[in-house]
Amino acid sequence: MAFDDDRDAETFLLRLKRYGADLQDSLRPLYGEETGTLLGQLLEVMLRAFHARPTDLRRLDEARLLQPDWLQQPGMVGYVAYADRFAGTLRGVGEHLEYLEGLGVTHLHLMPLLKPRPGENDGGYAVADYRAVREDLGNMDDLSDLARALRGRGISLELDLVLNHVAREHEWAERARAGDPKYRAYFHIYPDRTGPDAYERTLPEIFPDFAPGNFTWDEEAQGWVWTTFNAYQWDLNWANPGVFLEFVDLILYLANRGVEVFRLDAIAFLWKRLGTDSQNQPEVHLLTRALRTAARIVAPAVAFKAEAIVAPAQLIHYLGRGAHHGRVSDMAYHNSVMVQLWSSLASRNTRLFEEALRAFPPKPTTTTWGVYVRCHDDIGWAISDEDAARAGLSGEAHRRFLSDFYSGGFPGSFARGLVFQYNPATGDRRISGMGASLAGLEAALEGGDEGRVNDAIDRLLLLHAVILGFGGVPLLYMGDELALLNDYGFADVPEHAPDNRWVHRPCMDWALAGRIEDEPQLPAARVNAGLRHLLRVRREAPHLHASIESRVMPSPDGRVLLLRREHPLGEMVQVYNFSEDSVTLPACSLRNALGERSQDLLSGSAFNLNGGTLHLEPYRALWLVGAE
Template sequence: MAELSAAENELLLLKSKLTQQLNFIYKDVELSISCEDLSDQLVELMRLDESCTAPIAYKNHWSQKDIIMITYGDSVMKADEKPLVTLQHFMDNYLADSVNSVHILPFFPYSSDDGFSVIDYSSVNESLGGWEEIQAIAKDRRLMSDLVINHCSSRSAWFDNFIKGEGIGSDFFYTASPDDDLSNVVRPRTSDLLRETETGKGTQHVWCTFSHDQVDFDFRNPEVLKSFVSIIRLYLDMGVKIFRFDAVAFLWKKLNSSSINLPETHEVVRLLRTLLEHAQHDAVIITETNIPNTQNLTYFGNANEAHAIYNFSLPPLLINTLVTGNCLYLKRWLMSMPPSQNGTFYFNFIASHDGIGLRPAEGLLNDYELTTLVETMQQFGGKVSWRTTETGAPKAYEINIALYDALQGTTKGKDKLGLQRFLCAHSIMFGLEGVPGVYIHSLLGTQNDYEKVANTQHNRSINRHRWDYEELQDNLDDETNHHSIVLNSLKDLLDIRIKQPAFHPNATQFTLHLGLQMFGFWRQSLDRKQSIFCISNITSHEMELAIHDLNLIMTDNWYELISGEVIDVQADMMMLAPYQTVWISNILCE
């Protein structure tokens, strides 16, 4: 008998692993196909039978040079030009090498929720452009795309077939009975969970975690899994390198359970990682799980699940720190966060297309702090989105506000230090362990869009402004303009960050103890050659930093990277202006 090649051996190992994972996922489901046969089909859909090589375990496919801009495909618009082309022009002309990756929010045909109610996963929204424009962007920057995996649009062909009772999709959706006990189900919306729908098979009640236009898939049907594996293969072919698994925590449903974070959900993520890594070794999965911090951390698995998780607790904690002038809660949280293992990283952000989620702050901020934060944001023009708790009571779920406006003052009211506070927030985020994600409207210092809220009647529209590109160019080309100042200031910080080995996403991090009005942490490069002390005055008044508290090695030269100044290690004190950040390093990387 001929000896198997290395690729053939790896393929057998892969199929065996997939079969084990499938057996776990479908252990309580009666299938019409064996898990061995289903494994074969998944391998074929991903085209892994053509050539199969194992990924290197625990390898970091990222560095301090990775910065991801978050944007809609039409955040910048120009007459008679495809928005994706305009977006690429904006990135080429104004971001250059400061930002090497881009997360284009759902760019598919959709019916609601600004793209997250997908009608067709296989095509690009014609109003934005086509796959040609997506591939052009992917050639220049690492492209991150959403995989809206929990639900699709009620106007999709799949749901049309569900209504007809025949064809592909007719059995893709999760249904339940109004008589079922659904009291334990956890969800982020106040609308009814079940949507009554007349179908060719009679009246059905479709599970809708988010809205009645977003109908939830039934992953107990392996045909749903196969469809998403085909979609992943298509996105890889189109140049996508980073996959954002949207709302994945709700993927597996089970009656008489919370239907969130179920073991089957975690195993589906692990299975998709197995397939994806074998197809393209440097592909990355980021799970979008806007849930309490301890639950969110479980999506790392044992460095075998998501490559990255959203650091959802960072936005509310950091904003709370800067509007109260007290870093107690942020400091406690940072000290409790486990370092990411090699092969994983934290995805840090403080603003996005969504609002400031409050569930990830539950258990970290007390009720008084949460209430004060909500009331402060409302004073600055913010809106509040609500959810229903297990007792049926309404509770603030999300604050909707542009980040620049969120930081225009403190709990005492507005002041003139908004820009300094805004830059302080970013200098803290840019220094933290992980990869930074920067929302386009943060880069541009965009403020609350009340007109869009009035037009859409949706709170989240407040932070989803659409820029006319020519107007934006006029603003950015004027060095005295607010938007130009913000963009250039953030780019200056990013340009420093990407040169520092100590800012590698997996470099060592320790929290410093400098009182409650100074927030600080220490980073050390993987080769242990560079140290950076990241320290911020998080108050509206000048503060003294005691140099001796840092225990700087006297025989080294020390530099403040942001200003370029040499640090006098013999000095007793260093004065920090309101909201000033210093990055003190023993190596000057220019």
Template sequence: MNNASEHLHQRVIHHLSTIYDGIVEPDDMESLAQAAIDTMRVNDVETSPEAFINHWDEQDVILITYGDSLISDAKKPLQELHGFMQEHCKGYINGVHVLPFFPYSSDDGFAVIDYSSVNESLGDWCDIEALSSDYRVMADLVINHCSSRSAWFQNFIKCDGPGHDFFYTASPDDDLSQVVRPRTSPLLRETETLKGTQHVWCTFSHDQVDLDFRNTKVLLTFISIIRQYLDSGVNLFRLDAVAFLWKEVGSTSINLPKTHEVIRLLRCLIEHAQPDAVVITETNIPNQQNLSYFGNANEAHCIYNFSLPPLLLNTLVTGNCRYLKQWLMSMPPARNGTAYFNFIASHDGIGLRPAEGLLNDEEINQLVNTMSSFGGCVSWRNAENGQRKPYEINIALYDALQGTVNGPDRWGEDRFMCAHAIMFALEGIPGLYIHSLLATGNDYEKLENTQHNRSINRHRWQIEDLTSQLARSHTQHAKVLARMKHLLALRIKQKAFHPNATQFTLQLGGQLFGIWRQSLDREQSVFSVSNVSDQEQVLNLADINLIDLQSWVDLISNSTIDVSAGTMILAPYQTVWITNR
């Protein structure tokens, strides 16, 4: 065994000893570590991964989409997605997060029946591999739970076969009062098995039965799943709902230390198998808890910037960036080897837990009421004190930004583009939801059919209808797509927009939101300034310290900045990216 292999072996033993202390006998740790290494096929690594290496740059933009967001009678949905990206995204977007593409029973893919198969209605593994030949592919590792219709759970009911001992059970008499979860349904599912009644832990729904990582076979099974995904071209791993992975009766069962240790172990194995692979944690929780998933640059490479969507939405509907600035100034820069994953819309709603402590109750209620007036829905959770609190807002972002707290107005499209111009400029890797790229509105028909609030923002486009809409330049879909591609074409060429480039928040008042970015080589600066209000605003150029001896240009409008004028006027929701090239 060479030095790198020996070092990996010792690291794996350390992680496993921390996770399974008191569960696995110390004498068995060696064989368990070897089983994990064998399963990931990293027996003969020659070098250890370098620490603090950025596996991304300013050209990284990820499209977020379901595998069947685009459908037709002519091709499988994954093939339609690939064709759409080749036609409309190539040269602008270099990665794609295909939301769960496995056989499932509910929650639009997040109740996985079989982790090893592609849902045949979408395509097959060859389609995933084809996507990966042109784009970086992110896949969900739905690691906290699986479907109650899975073979594993059916074997649990039969008390025999693979998976029969994979599930976390508790007693209704246990003290579960501290458990934190994002749903109001009962935590325990009563299930009749051949060995009697069992009460299965269900963090999310009774069709999503929680896995028990105290069983080492569960861990080894997921290591095997990761290996299969790597072999199929996946190199970005989104650990879904991972904050809830480890449960302990009498605790909150969220963010527990052993959850963090499992992530460290998986990262260690993944980066030894493929050094440029990236682990992203999906932890829709308050901001400071979310930041903890960076660990000491040894857990997630990237964390979802969950506080950004509600704070940016609040900024643009109130016309004041106070809370957005306060939050941004409190955020630590991501050290090399880690990055924020920025998004402002996704398949889920706009989470409100990440706004707790950042927006007060009055601000949150105003935001909820405004979104409700724009046709949105609200999902609720039970708080620790038994009080019902809003958990997330369900609405298409294009409709969410149709107006302000005063109601709809004529600035909807500009406000929508302003939101994306801000996101594209921020420190981190941008994730762009396909329905934002296409300016898709609320899908009330799907909402009515499913009776699930999240369906409002999960439209399926018939490719013929979409093609027709995009062929007419005056439609909102064509206009937004063209404007989005213009911004992206600029963004990916600016070294100052590297995900780890320096960022400072500018103090320009409540109606102008500004940041300064400087490239890692310090050769380029970009001042991103956005008017977040529905009135013209005056930008004093002295406030952003433009040096008159240099030539400055606004990238977005491709116009030269006359520094000697002292000021410039920003139209409602206009963004400027001022740079010295």
């Protein structure tokens, strides 16, 4: 294939020289003798995509290469929404970019919008066609137009890339059912229960309520198909190099459509191994590294975000350890921060939060965390018994307490949440709910108690202050910036009714958004103004560059979390009161880090730490730096 000019040829060859060995080293342990053939096929796919890459995206590639820490800047802010629930269609989303820009968003994650199977589709995660958009949202040209408009405002488009499975209606699965041996080899299909039964001995159930087991008999395929999540989602066989080649082609196709960040969905499940839970296998990291390397050659502006909701010891591998250091994903979800935020808020105690953070090994300095108050999924109480024991708690009892508290069953609870996927065998109860409802605003408004309304607003802003100060890319989930409450109307929609996670996936209330400037007393307006202030301060704080990590400082009071960030320009200490109590701290507890004088970036207040005490109002947050 000929290059357009010598400069293009030189660019491609230089990148190939830089990353070629990395690509080969990642693939050979996976595919052995087949690697040579695969590399030849990959080169053709990458060359074709490189030639097709639009000029403005090539410029973005060069800009990102000159600023490799673009994703780590303190000004990075993500916003997560379903396109239809935010604005109806992709064109509708394009009509609200001024709103996103005004909020300070630099990174828009539109939840699954590639063409799913008809009917039940796991919220869009059962993809029938990766090269088409849901028909009710628009088409691929609309997606490209939106991506271009976003880029013009400095906002990167993120899409979900479902890697573990495809819909039963996907062309590959249809060909497999028709008997095509090439495509049957894309899946795990067994003629009888011998193989499935052997695997099931060590496999957990993801959705025990409505999708028990991990295999489904398919009459047309005449076999048992591996279906980890739902019967209509067929797990792919990544041990087949053909599957890897298909996904490189898909990633580059979507990158050329303007997708800048790929959320790698269900990535922990890609590699299957008998006698294990078939999660977090070493081959997963080789696969991710190889996919990222191929993207680096053609589209270096692209970043990968790993959706791996796993234990800290496993999570760090998705950012890279050892030979993979900094070569796997650019970002990973810090699920533990979300869990500990809600745990500390309910218990008014941060000791478990401290222990959980101490358990995390340091990440590669070139990578970043995605941090969030809540997400589109439920909240699972991922609290290890070991962390709990170090904090003087029973892990099982604390998880039960949190489920009781956030479902409103615990005496004195302020929360309004719904139990999701109760597992009587393990006692596991996950929680669904909007941030404002879980923080107490729904109950406070119903009770007409202004004091409790104020507490709920303060709680919601405290939680956001923590994720904005923690370091990484803070992810705002649609509606939280307006303190939207639970949407119980989900039960009236047949395809949503069985899944109560739709209670926290409401439609955007544009009428309310339009009122907040004229009615500043509204809870929505107060939360929005507070959040915008936090975001403005964050953008101007170099201490929050994501190459620096937040470290726990010993706190003299269990209600208060202290985090320390050691930046070359000076240290920052963050102070968070997770209770409705006024708390007094000895000033000397902060003086060693900050010196005798400090300033709070959030309020502008100055503090003398030479002696005496530091007074914290309920739910107060401080971002302290040393002062001259």
